[in-house]
Structures are given as C-alpha cells and as structure tokens.
Amino acid sequence: MPLPALEVRKSQRVAEAEKFLDTKQMRKLRWWYGRLKADVFAGDQIPKDRIPAELSTRNGLPAAVSNAWRFELPGAFRGIYTVQPSDLRRPVVVVLEVLFHKGYDQLFGYR
Numbered sequence: 001m002p003l004p005a006l007e008v009r010k011s012q013r014v015a016e017a018e019k020f021l022d023t024k025q026m027r028k029l030r031w032w033y034g035r036l037k038a039d040v041f042a043g044d045q046i047p048k049d050r051i052p053a054e055l056s057t058r059n060g061l062p063a064a065v066s067n068a069w070r071f072e073l074p075g076a077f078r079g080i081y082t083v084q085p086s087d088l089r090r091p092v093v094v095v096l097e098v099l100f101h102k103g104y105d106q107l108f109g110y111r
Helices: 012-018 023-038 101-107
Strands: 007-010 044-046 068-073 077-084 092-100
Touching (some): 007 012, 077 101
Parallel strands (some): 007 092
Antiparallel strands (some): 068 077, 077 092
C-alpha cells in the first residue's frame, strides 16, 4: 500500500544540478517528484551498509542518513533521496542528489 508524503523537498545540490539537465531529464525528474509525493517508497532502496557517510555531510545534514533510495533518470543519471519523519504523521521526502552515473559510482565507492 503506497505511503504518501507530506511534501517532497530538494536539496541545494539538486537545485544546482537541475540547471544542467536537459528537457527530457527535467520532465522525468518532475515525474519522480510527483511519484514520490504519492508513494515515498517508489524508488529502489539502498542497503543501509552501502549508504556513504559523505551523503549527509555534503548535504549539510545534522546526522547520518539512515535510509536512502535511488531512482533513474534518462542519460544514465541517478537520483538519491531519503525519507524523514514529520510531526504530521506523514513522512517528508528529501531528494539529496542528482548525479551522472559515474558520480553515483564514485560516491558509493563502486569501481
């Protein structure tokens, strides 16, 4: 059963990355924002032991990211988001990163 989000937020890093996405990628990213608003668990879960500590520090989060999910965009781009609790009994989705596949691999220590 889908769990809707109270809201979907994007980090400053995502706002910056959006400037470099083409029309097709932006269309798909907006689609993902809507999909995540309807179901916070729509992406692919990243195993907890694979979540890099750098993910929280480079996004200025006060604590380590305890859960992370990914989604794909056209042109070998990946999005990474986390689901956080809120006071209103519905979670908040924070899209932390939009990366080219190579950047994703580097962040997660692949290759």
